[in-house]
Amino acid sequence: LSCEAGDDGEVGRGNRANGLITPMRTMNMEATAGKNPRTHVGKLYNVLANQIAKSIVDETGVKEANVFIVSQIGRRIDKPQNITILLPKDQMDKSEKAQRIASDWVERIEEISKGILKGEYSLF
Structure with a gap:
C-alpha cells in the first residue's frame, strides 16, 4: 500500500529499526512497526x-561499516537488487571479506524473519 491507498504512516517515522534518529548520519526512513516480518523488505532489510x-x-576489526540494501518490486526477498557496503578509507582491504559476510547473511534471510517473529531483534 502507499499513501494514496490508505497507508499514511500511522506508526510514525521515529520508530526506526535501530531505535535511533541520526540526522548527521545515513538512515532509513522506513518504520518497521506493524510490517510483515516475512515479506516486507523495509523491515527485513533494516534488520x-x-x-x-x-x-x-x-x-574484520574495521571501525565501522555502513550497509545499504536495495530491493526491487517483483524480485525475491533473498535476491536484493544491490548491497553496498561502505568501510573507512584506510580499511578498504577488508572489503572482500565484508562482501562474503553480506552474502552469507543474505543466504540466511529466513533466519532473520524467524528471529523477528521470536522477538530476537530489536525493532524500535
Whole structure:
C-alpha cells in the first residue's frame, strides 16, 4: 500500500529499526512497526543490514561499516537488487571479506524473519 491507498504512516517515522534518529548520519526512513516480518523488505532489510554491519565490524576489526540494501518490486526477498557496503578509507582491504559476510547473511534471510517473529531483534 502507499499513501494514496490508505497507508499514511500511522506508526510514525521515529520508530526506526535501530531505535535511533541520526540526522548527521545515513538512515532509513522506513518504520518497521506493524510490517510483515516475512515479506516486507523495509523491515527485513533494516534488520539484515544491521546484522551484516555488526558482523563485519566483529569479524574484520574495521571501525565501522555502513550497509545499504536495495530491493526491487517483483524480485525475491533473498535476491536484493544491490548491497553496498561502505568501510573507512584506510580499511578498504577488508572489503572482500565484508562482501562474503553480506552474502552469507543474505543466504540466511529466513533466519532473520524467524528471529523477528521470536522477538530476537530489536525493532524500535
